[in-house]
Every structure is written in C-alpha cells, then in structure tokens.
Amino acid sequence: MNDVLIKFILSAGTLLIVFGIAGLLTWVERKQSALMQDRIGANRATIFGFKAMGLFHIFADVLKMLSKEEFIPEGANKFLFNLAPYLSITFALVGFAAIPIGGELVLNGHAIQLQAANLNIALIYIFAMMSMGIYGVVLAGFSSNNNYAFLGGIRGAAQMISYEITMAAAITGVIMVFNTLDLQMLDRAQGAYMFGGWIPKWGVFVQPLSFLLFLTAAAAETKRIPFDLPEGESEIIGYFVEYSGMKFGMFFMADLVETVLVAALMTTLFLGGWQVPYLHPDGFYFPWGGHMALSNLPVVILGVLSFFIKVSFFIWTLMAVRWTFPRFRYDQLMNLGWKILLPASLVNIAITAVVIIFLR
Amino acid sequence: MTQRRSMLLNVGPSHPAMHGVIRIIMELDGEKIKGADVEIGYLHRAFEKMCETVMYSQCFPYTDRLNYVSPLINNAGFALAVEKLLGIDIPERAQYIRVIMSEISRVTDHLTCIGATAMEMGAMTAFLYMIKAREFLYELIEEITGARLTISYVRIGGVKADLTQGFADRAFQKIAKVRKVLIEADEMLTRNRIFSDRMKDIGKISPEDAIAYGITGPFLRSTGVSYDVRKASPYLIYDKLEFEVPLGSKGDNLDRYFVRMAEMEQSLRIIEQCFVQIPDGEIACGLTGEVIPAAQMVDRAKMGETEELIEDEVALDPTLQGSTRKYHDAIYAHKKDVVLPAKENTYGNIEGLMNHFKLVMYGHGIQPPVGETYFPVEGANGELGFYIVSDGRDQPWRVRVHPPCFAIMAALPKCLIGGMMADLIPTFGSVNMIAGELDR
Numbered sequence: 001m002n003d004v005l006i007k008f009i010l011s012a013g014t015l016l017i018v019f020g021i022a023g024l025l026t027w028v029e030r031k032q033s034a035l036m037q038d039r040i041g042a043n044r045a046t047i048f049g050f051k052a053m054g055l056f057h058i059f060a061d062v063l064k065m066l067s068k069e070e071f072i073p074e075g076a077n078k079f080l081f082n083l084a085p086y087l088s089i090t091f092a093l094v095g096f097a098a099i100p101i102g103g104e105l106v107l108n109g110h111a112i113q114l115q116a117a118n119l120n121i122a123l124i125y126i127f128a129m130m131s132m133g134i135y136g137v138v139l140a141g142f143s144s145n146n147n148y149a150f151l152g153g154i155r156g157a158a159q160m161i162s163y164e165i166t167m168a169a170a171i172t173g174v175i176m177v178f179n180t181l182d183l184q185m186l187d188r189a190q191g192a193y194m195f196g197g198w199i200p201k202w203g204v205f206v207q208p209l210s211f212l213l214f215l216t217a218a219a220a221e222t223k224r225i226p227f228d229l230p231e232g233e234s235e236i237i238g239y240f241v242e243y244s245g246m247k248f249g250m251f252f253m254a255d256l257v258e259t260v261l262v263a264a265l266m267t268t269l270f271l272g273g274w275q276v277p278y279l280h281p282d283g284f285y286f287p288w289g290g291h292m293a294l295s296n297l298p299v300v301i302l303g304v305l306s307f308f309i310k311v312s313f314f315i316w317t318l319m320a321v322r323w324t325f326p327r328f329r330y331d332q333l334m335n336l337g338w339k340i341l342l343p344a345s346l347v348n349i350a351i352t353a354v355v356i357i358f359l360r
Numbered sequence: 361m362t363q364r365r366s367m368l369l370n371v372g373p374s375h376p377a378m379h380g381v382i383r384i385i386m387e388l389d390g391e392k393i394k395g396a397d398v399e400i401g402y403l404h405r406a407f408e409k410m411c412e413t414v415m416y417s418q419c420f421p422y423t424d425r426l427n428y429v430s431p432l433i434n435n436a437g438f439a440l441a442v443e444k445l446l447g448i449d450i451p452e453r454a455q456y457i458r459v460i461m462s463e464i465s466r467v468t469d470h471l472t473c474i475g476a477t478a479m480e481m482g483a484m485t486a487f488l489y490m491i492k493a494r495e496f497l498y499e500l501i502e503e504i505t506g507a508r509l510t511i512s513y514v515r516i517g518g519v520k521a522d523l524t525q526g527f528a529d530r531a532f533q534k535i536a537k538v539r540k541v542l543i544e545a546d547e548m549l550t551r552n553r554i555f556s557d558r559m560k561d562i563g564k565i566s567p568e569d570a571i572a573y574g575i576t577g578p579f580l581r582s583t584g585v586s587y588d589v590r591k592a593s594p595y596l597i598y599d600k601l602e603f604e605v606p607l608g609s610k611g612d613n614l615d616r617y618f619v620r621m622a623e624m625e626q627s628l629r630i631i632e633q634c635f636v637q638i639p640d641g642e643i644a645c646g647l648t649g650e651v652i653p654a655a656q657m658v659d660r661a662k663m664g665e666t667e668e669l670i671e672d673e674v675a676l677d678p679t680l681q682g683s684t685r686k687y688h689d690a691i692y693a694h695k696k697d698v699v700l701p702a703k704e705n706t707y708g709n710i711e712g713l714m715n716h717f718k719l720v721m722y723g724h725g726i727q728p729p730v731g732e733t734y735f736p737v738e739g740a741n742g743e744l745g746f747y748i749v750s751d752g753r754d755q756p757w758r759v760r761v762h763p764p765c766f767a768i769m770a771a772l773p774k775c776l777i778g779g780m781m782a783d784l785i786p787t788f789g790s791v792n793m794i795a796g797e798l799d800r
Contacts, residue, residue: 037488147369151391151781225482226554234376234480235785324548326555327482329782330391 002110011097011116018096022256023058025315029256030054032316033323061249068245073145076242080143085243085250088136092257095129098122099264100184102274102304103281106296114274114304115184122183123175126265127168130221134160136254137223137230141239152239155330156223156230162337163220163227169345170213173352174203174269187273191280197287200277203270209348211270213341218262219318220337223255226325229333263314264307271310274303366394369781373402377480377785381795382769384776384784391781396773403795411759415725416442417516419759424510426761426797429472430465430740432458432501434797435514440595441735441746442516445728446698453690454518455596456638457504460531461513462596462737463627463634464501467538468494469740469792470578470620470627477617477789478549481558486548493541496534503527506679516726517699518692521683528635535628542624550621559614563775563787566611573774574767577742578619579791583611589738601633616790639690651675657707669708676703698726725754734762741765741792763797 027042031054034041042054050056072081099122102114119125134157141153175181178189192201204211220227231238240251267273278284279302283294294302328336367388372378381402387395407426411419423434436458443450475490498508503524505511513520549555565575567583580587588605590598606622608615651673652660661669673684680703688702700719705712718724728750736745742764749758768791775787 033484037485038492039488147367150367151369151388154390228482229782232482232782234482235782237376323485325483325552326478326486326558327782328554329558329780331780332554332557 006110006112007116010112010114014096014099014101014116015093017101018093018257018260021260021311021315022253023062025256025259026061026252027055027058028315029319029322030057032319036320036323065246065249070247071242071244073242075145077143077145080139081242082247084136084140084143085240085247085254086136087139088133088254089250089257091129091132091136092254092261095126095261096264098125098183099261099268100187100273101307102300103187104296105300113184114300118184120182120185123171123181123186126261127164130258130261131160131164133254133258136251137239140243140251141230144239144242146242148236149239149241151236152230152232152241155232155236156239158330159220159223159227159229159333159337162334163217163341166337166341166345167214167217167221169342169349170210170217171269172345173207173210173348176349176352176356177203177206183268183273187268187275190272191275193287200272200275202272202275207270207348207352209344210352211266213345213348214266214269215317216341217337218266219321220333222258222262222318224259224318225322226327227333228327229330232327235327259315259318260311263311263318266314267307267310273310274307276302276306279303371784377788379793379795381799382788382793384772384788386776386781386784388781393776393779393781393784396776398769398772400769400795401799403799405796405800407800408759408761411756413755415722415754416728416756417719417726419756420512420514421510424512426763426800427469427739427741427744427794428509428796429794430462430469431509431511432461432465432505432513433737433739433744435512436462436596437735437737437739437744438746439514439516440737441733441748442726442728443693444735445731445733445748445750446516446695446726447729448517448693448695448698450518450693451690452597453522453639454692456634457519457523457691458514459596459598459601460523460631460634460638461501461504461519463630464497466627466740467624468497468501470624471497473740473789473792474545474549474617474620477786478555480785480789481555483549483552483555486545489541489545489548493538493545496537496541500527500531500534503530515692515699517695521681522687522691531631531635535631539625539628542621546621549617556614558782559617559786559790560612561610562613562779562783563616563790564610564612565771565775569771569774570611573771575742575771576767577739577764578616578623579742579768581605582608582615582619584609589736589743593736595735595737597634597637600637601630603627603630603633613786613790654703654707657704661708661710666709669704672704672708674704674707723754727752727754736762739764739797741768741794741797744797761797761800763800765791765793765798769793769798 030042042057043051045054045056045060047056072078097117098119100113100115105112105114137156138153141149141156178186180186180189190200190202193199194201199205223230240248243251278286279299281299284292369386369388371386372383373380383399385397386393407422410422419438420435423438424431426434471490471494475487479487501511502508504521504527505513565583567585570580570583571585576587584607586605586607591605603626606619606626608619653675657669657672657674673686676684683703685702685704692699696715701712701715706716719726730750730752732749734745734747736743743762744764745762747760748756751757772791776784
C-alpha cells in the first residue's frame, strides 16, 4: 500500500514538474529569443498591474486556447482528427516515467528511487514511446483532408523514423560502455571517476561522438528549427494546419514536452543524470583530498537540483539553436540523417566495441 | 494497377510566404515541383489610371506606394521623367540629396529582402538584425522627410526640404552601425552551412534567359550580366561617383544574396562620397531680418507691408521646414512655372502668392509640352522606368511604369520547376517581389 502511494506521488510529481517546465518554456522561448534579437519580449499580460516579466502570458495563452472554437474541417476523419493531438502529447509525457530525477532517498527506513517507473528496460521503453509519438503527427496530417497537412504528415513520418534509427545507434555506444538499459543504474555507473579521480565517468567524456550524434538526432526528434520540416511554418504551415484551440495547443505542448524529454534524456545519458561531480552517497570526496560529509537528504536534494540545472542547460542550447539556424530542406535532412549521422554512429559502435575488448 | 497522379497545391494568397498578394498553383510529385503557375494582381490599385486623374505633382503620393520598401527611388524616378519632359535641370545640391536618399532606400530594400528570405527559411534572428539595421536608416529618412514609409519627398524640380543641420555626421554614425550589423548578418548567414546549402544552385537562371525575359537589377547581375542603369545611362550625378557593380556568375539564389550584400556596401560607399562632394546649400547673404510666424507674415503682407518683409524669415510648421528662402535656391530649379516659390514669397508678397496658386490650381499647374518620354532609374529590384505622355495639360495623358519585378515574376516558374517544394521559399524571397510595384 505504501509503495503504491509513493509511486503515485512520484508519478504525479513528475507529471506536474514536466507540465510546469513545458508551460514555462513558452515564456522562456519568448524571452530568450527576445534577448537574442535585441527585443523586450512578451510583457503585456498583467494581473492587477503586475507584469511579472511577462510570466502571465502563459495563463493568457492557455485561456486563449481554451476559449477558441474547435474547428473540424469538412471531409476530415473526425475520430482520427480528434485522436491525433492526444496521441502526440500522451506519448511525449509517458516517456518521463522512466527518467530518474534523483538518486536513492531514504525516508523512515524506506529506500525510494526517485524515478516514477523503475524499469530495467527504461531506455527501450522511452524509445518506444517516442516512436509512438509519430502517430500523432502522421494521423493529424492524414486525417485533416488538407494537402499542406498531408505533406507535413509525410515529412514528419520520414524524418522521425530516420532520426530515431540514428538516435538508437548513437546511444548503443553508451549502453555498451555502461552495460545496462536501466537508467537509474546508468546514472549510478556514471558516478565513477577516470584519470586519477579528476574527471567523472560521464557519457559525454567516454562517448563524445555519441553525444554529438545524439544531440543532433534528438534536436530532430523535437521537430523544431532547424528540423521543423513537418511544421515549416512559412513553407507548408504544418501537419496541424487545420487544428485550432486547445488541440493545436496540445501539438504545441507536445513539441515543448519533447524538448524537455530530450534534454532530460541527454542529461541522464551523457551528463550523469542526478550526479554531482565528486559527490558520493555520504558526501563530497574531492580529488585533491578533501572530504565533506553529508547526510542522505542534502545529497538527494543536490542531486535533483543538479539534474534540473543540466536539463535547463540542454533546453537553453536547443532554444539557442532553434532561434539561430534556418531550416533544412527535405533531401538535405535525409542526406544528413542517412549518409552522415547513421554511418558515423555505426562507426562509433565499432570503435567502442574494439576499445572495450582491448581494455578487457 | 497503380495509378500515378500529381498533387495540385494552391499556394497563396493566404500563405505565409506569399505576403498575401501572390498565388502560385503548384503541381507536386511528392516534394518535387513539376509545374508552377503564378497568378498576380492581388494588389492592383490602378496606379497608372489614377495618375491620369491628378496633376503631375499629385502623383508623388501614389509613387510612394509602388515599391513601398524603397519609396524614395520611385519618387526620384517619376520626378526625373517629368523633368525630362519639361526639359529642366535641377541644382546640383538637390541632385546629391536625391542620390543620398535613393541609396539609403536601396540599402533598406536589400536589407528587407535578405532578412525576409532568411526569416521565411526559419532564421528569425537574422531577420530581426536586418530590420534593426533598416531602422537606423529609417531614422535618417524620417529626419529629412518627416515620414518613414510614404515619404513623398521629391518634388518636380527639386526636393521638398534641405538636409538638416549636422545630418552628415549622424549619417556617418548610422552607416557605421549598419556596417556592423551587416558583418553580424554575414556571420550568421553566409557562414551558415544550412543557409548556403539551401541557396546554392537553387532557382538558377541562365544569362540568356534572364535577358530574354527582360530581367534587370540584382537578379540579372547575379547571372554575370553587367547592366546597371546607374552605369549604363547615368542620371543625376552618378557619373561623378565611384562605385562598382557587383556581379555573380551562376544566377542562383546564393549569387543573388551575395550581389545584394555587395550592393549594400557599394550604396553605403556612394552615400559617403556624396557627403564629401555635396555643394553647400544655405545662402548666407540677405537674410538679416527677424523670424516671424507665418500667420503674422500673411497679415502684414495683406496690409501692404511687403517691402519690410523682404529680409524676414518665416517660422513654419515642422512639415514644411527646409522650404524657406534660405534653402530654396539650392534645392529647387529656378523655374517659376514648375517650382513652388519659397514660403516667404508665398506669404509675403502678391507675386509669390499668385505663383503658388498658379501651380496648385486645377487647370493651371505644371504643364509640360506635348510629347512623350521614358526615363529609367536603377530601382532596388532593377530598372524602374516611367513612361509619360503629355498632351499639354496639367495632368498626364498616360503614365506607364516599367516595374522591375514584373519580368522576374514571369520567369519565376522557370526557376521553380524541377526544384523541391521547400525551394519555393528562398527563390521567391530572392525575387524580392514587391506587390505594390508589381501590380501597380
């Protein structure tokens, strides 16, 4: 009974945090782009004269989306048309269940893993869920009875399938090094140190090429510039061209949730997840010989903080990329995916295998 | 048996990249463009017909709305055509001012074109950098003309107002800022692999085809044909200025982008030279009197005190600043049947007042001799020509504009067919279609 309650609280907490971050991202996106472009950014929405740096725009947006007319185009397949946005957002959200947001918390003698679902095939589960997200895009494109949406659907399917393969191939190296698919185990394994204890054994240090490949493929997975071909707002307007109101909002949120998911995944795989450099379960052990003892609770809190700081860093990176680059063309995207990224990730697997056998 | 059909896609007019004024019906095979049919005319305002219904000087507000991104060039073009019809020359200072303003406009036009192309390709930041640079130049234009977009600044026989005090210094500061932004944009776009890959070898046109279609401007020069009206048949004082005509070689989108980037630098160079060469305007002698408000001057003139007013200067509404006697001779041709008198004369004596009325009243006005003329200027998109027929009245009998993007739009399907759907964006962007001048 207690375990079920704990799991429930963890799941609800994760969901709320993810929704909170994704909502906040609409604001971050506006403000960060404004900063990059010498503008002020959103600052109009007020509540009783308080502007809160434009934070109220999040509520204004939601209110606007909820109060808009739900439009279903003539000739559309109503069932699939209504289903598509739910598929998109659901599969983006459930992926978070397997992401560890912190280490092991001991409460009243209970050891709690800060992870909604403690799966031993967490990585495969997340990839499966991300792949399922394609259905939202494809169904939206095909059921809208609109040529633009149709083009967007085709593009989305082709793009996400090609990049999923690269993504999986890219992290195979990481799996080989750490020898596990369990993300909690993976994070724990990244707590080891190399080169006399100075450099943590994070994925980015042991698999730098894999990191770069995954970053690129993951950016493509979020369907945002420079990989926003399914959307391409000045080109084909996108697979969700016929959607309005909150259903459009769901697609919009799904992109942002995916951004968070991809950032969390990169943190977990390549930056040690909740690991803080030199922090062990019983406190800091510095490579220059110092030691600072800490109890379980501060260690876990520091871990959770570290996780979210790393996630924010990746989100910031993805946003900066999104506001800097122009978009790829369809054939260029395919060339990049199949002719550069996939061979490179296969080469990475081969090199990793050779090195592992050599070191054994 | 499978049946193979191509998809007809109706792009525009309510499509984000079509600016609301163009419709392209495309035949797609997957993402490949098999056919394209361009439909224009969504912004037709009957410019030419409207010009036939008003006096020559009243056409200027209409010309503002031709190429609304560089209206000063349109103004100058129309004025030059009428002046050719009238057979008059304008003072050198006015010519320099027209060149300065035209070149500023050319830079704003190219900035808008490149920025909008980048934005439609997804690089929003580059667009806003370009718009920031354009804003610096708009501030200069605003300072001289009093308006940002619909400026109506040029007059037949001169320009509306002289340059303001210390304008050259401010212009040099702004030019330095614009150059900085251009370097930033260059780093963001030219060195961006995605951008150059998307522009390279896309929307190609051969020099022969370009000439056959009658294309001019950066679009033609990108194919390697050196034709610039400013060099081929110099007008105003372009023959006194040193500048190069940047040329491309392949005639693709990337070359057009490079040509525009290089042209902006040349235009800035021209502006700098103009400020060095421009002759002094103000006349220092004679104006020893006091400055009195316009209404007071009119009242005193009515009482017959015209003798005492000869030395005085009139204090004017800001919109009329720069058209007093102090500046008048340097910026207007010395032709009483074409040019409005200085404001002191209008307010201060009956001859000036009559002169003013003779020019603004219907049936009087500027009356060029019977005849026809064509005058081309180098617009931002290419050769912008005005063909005017006069029957001796104060209204044109016929006005015809040679709009540079008309020919380019005719060639657009040729550039598009064979490419990808996504190539529509950079190719159409590099045309720099301005519907105001295209549809007139």
